[in-house]
Amino acid sequence: MLAVAIGAALGCRNARLLRLRRHWRNAHTLRPYQQECIDTCLALLQAGVRRQAVSLPVGSGKTVVFSNLIQQVPAPTEQATKTLVLAHREELLEQAARQIRTASPQLNVAIDQGSRLANPAADVIVASVATLGRVHSSRLQRHDASRYKCIIIDEAHHAAAASYTRVLKHFQGEEGPFVWGCSATLHRHDGLRLSDVFEDIVYQKPFLEMIREGWLCPMRITTVRTECRIDGVRSQAGDFATAALSQAVNVDARNLAIVRAHENLAKERKSTLVFAVDVAHAQELVSAFIHYGTKAEAVLGTTPTAERERILSDFRAGVLPVLVNCGILTEGTDIPNIDCVMMARPTRSSVLFQQMLGRGMRNSPGKQNCLVIDFIDWFRRSISLVTVPTLLGLDPSLVLKDTDVLDEAAMMRQLEEQRLQLEREAAEDASNIQSKEDEEMVRHFEDSFNHQQLPETLGSLEELGFVAVEHLSPLDFFSSSEEGDVRASHMAKAWRSQRLEAISSGDMRLPQLSKISWVCLTPDRYLLSHNNSMYFVSRDSSNQEGNWHGSIRKAKFYAASAPSRVARPPGPDKMMRPKGSKMSYTDEKPIGLSAHCLEDAIRGMDTLVSSKLKPFELRLMDRRAPWRLKPPTVRQLASLTRLGMDIPPAVHNWAREAAASESGTGGTRASSMVVRLSSALKDHNSPKMSSVAAAVRPLDRELITRGSAMNLILRLTHGSAKAWNELKKAKERIGAQNTKKAQAKSQKHDVWGGE
Template identity: 45%
Template structure:
């Protein structure tokens, strides 16, 4: 076993020994989940000698055979049986690999008191009713003192449909993400190329499936399964993937999209083949084997190769199926992460769109915007790019904060200057006159004083008629149906000899035009510190 696989098993056993008997393990695709749980079986023991059986729950045919093969290799002396379709297990084997669909109707042959360990592969499905009914029968659906243990494995231990895994698992005891495993050399390096999706704006208008769910497939197909979109996707692959990539897996939206894409590849002289959920099982296995052997370069699918598919030869992914689900995106990317001889990395060609569409694209996994266009960057490069984007955003935020603080300081200095002028003991005639006024005139700039409320504004400032002349102007705000209009400035007088007479005249005018007591110098609110909201209002 690899070091992290040993550590994973130790973490599981430690948690169970400490009383947590329903645990989850989050491991990136390609980390060897099946290898880990097959070795876990003998390492986990209970005191009850009658409990010796292990039940492995999976939800797809390919996963059943994969798990059975690993267990047979690990335990040649144990009885290993399959419960699926026409294969009927006895219910008493040392290890039973069971399809959820088949097991649901055959539970009566299994004695819960004989089972020590229940393993759930692709455990993000475990909260579905088909799983919970089985766990209920086995007595492990809820937290209990049962010596039986439940261990769930998945690359994506989260649910996009809102159901909580916490209802079937008490704790995720081990996590290892794909970036860590890429850095350590346990998984293949990703090389990412993103392309702006045509008609991307239409994605924002599509229906979704369930609360916070993914795009409605019928709606999505109408956007991406067009002649221009399909031709563009194939041209991109011909430019960047043909000749350099031996095994490309293409993710499509639905069967019609798969067929359309396949025809376009073939039109360009590419030997492309496809598989869907409707494909004959024998033909499916033959095509998979020929693809593994490199007999043709492009395999297309829809909803078939997102989980549990062991195709390590894949060195290119063409992501023609936009999604809002991070889990689905990770599952698709996982197909290209497995190591294989003569495979240095996996090229991911991803079609991206703006954040308003709700799309989750490869750049988003690294903290970048979903429409980030990158050309042939590795996962490490994207991490570095994301760090630079973060530093740039922090620098902009720091600058904006600095400017706002500067504005606040200027406003406070202006207010302080006004307060000092009023209360400093009368150092000049303007100060004395302002101190005598009942209104809180605000110095906007040298030689200009303003009194303003929500209905209008009055300004006393230097007149153009001479350096010692003053003028009074006024405008009115008019509010109509939620909108505000202001009149032009109206000159009340424009030739008063000194500030004292000008302000006294302005006070008389203000008493007639302004009724708001908040404008008075002795208004109670002026004696309390400005609130954060008031300061923010001042600097807007």
């Protein structure tokens, strides 16, 4: 028995010596940057920086760094000799414990997680933050804060979470233990500040520098554009909402594109890791790979532990060529043989993206490089999508083809080629889009006006002297009225007044739809102006239902003083406005009115307006009100000229003569007014004016009425001219495009010899 005991003791001694030899060998084989990081941290600790963060990329050996740092952190007191290592996943706990035992075999290391209770006497406690930091948990009370010299936080970008905060608060004392954290990405996408936990990032080394020095595996990048759109996916906590993202990208076409990309680009790769959005997406991808002849399995949160270990073992051994996961292998996964990473999960989080990217960056025997296939879906520029190009400071939509991540010249060359190609495509697309928009605009105007059902008393547009829809434009009012007068000069004066009213309102139907003086601003928007209010009926053309809705804007005055009566320029009515005040209108507010057609909308709004106005106000707004049939005022014509209308000189003369006659100061007979009108018409440059003058008969010729002028002023003031000018430009562009196509067709015909 004694011999057995002595043998066992010698065996333990030999094992301890072996561990110490391994420790000595490991301590002298730290990479230069790892030793530099430890030396920097210790020097700054000596200088008083007690809450430090270190940023090192995935695969750089962060666990090795803190495993060797632990022994070198001085104890602030005789009893404060213990170290607490915090991690949030079981794989990270096991990895940290294993590495610490290797680096410091003389230390007693214990794991505190769930049902596993750590021995409080252990030198190093590797603890689950979910276990210690749980709300109202007594587990944390088992650890005496005064016994700890150091707290290590693995994957430190999680350290601002509430569970970490509860643990750190427990260990706060007069000075508290030294807090050290490490992560590949020391920032969070949820907005929580890591500065509340760490004072400074004391050491960092970019992953490109690590690749350049050979510490990380060479990386080749291929980006694949898909037809899947993700610009409509909502955001949640700084990233895409998982359920909405899965619904957008988990479609057959995109899943097939992923499988085809592996078949075409990574068929010879031994170990391909695919990142999916969620469980459903991962399962669909596995089915797609298997369907097209590639062995694949998935590791999910619901995968039993034994099954997960079996799958990971097969993947490490190269028996399983494709492994799909969602949120399982993003952190703490040490599988160096991964030689292809497929980014099938779009993300706005640089933290998540770099964690996924880093899975293939570790060196491994026989591994020449890692291929990263990044799938870039259609997105708006305003969306901060993270891709491999964005990590390199390039355009997120840059398409790379098997490009070495360190080959800046090749990337710049591809970027320039893509820029030129995109410019050509953009010019072509813009032309096509513009052409479609132009055609849609022209069709919309023509459908709204040319095909409308006109009142029988007015006849057809052609009979009224119209040759194009543009004649309803306020800027073309005089040319349209001239043509109409030449063609229909035999009709009665009353009919011509009605015709002028219809033309000036912008819609030939309006005089028959309503007695009140509505005007058309665009085919989808109509206006009724009254003193201190403006009423609108509008239609949302993007809505398939195309319902009409009512709204209102009201006048408001500023810097009010003593009230005075001021004439409203366009019309005969008076409005009370404080002297020296300024007027503006409130924002447009909806009225509870909805109709399926314009007729119902106008009638409904008429009912509403009639209930709010007094009878004399309604009479003034009637299209047949006597004041509207009078000649326009000089002020109205001045307003129209200022708004861009080209008014014939004859009309100005006529208005002045009419104003003089009304005031009784002109003393001019009507016959002499007609003579001067005819003379002015003949002298005007327009080729149509002379023919119009020939049709003038004494006392029954009207070019414009006061009501028509009011209509035109309202339309021009509220954007009608802009809409009609856009229509004119659209027709010009369509004409130019048709001419260009005809010339191209003619040239092609000439090249091939023709008939």
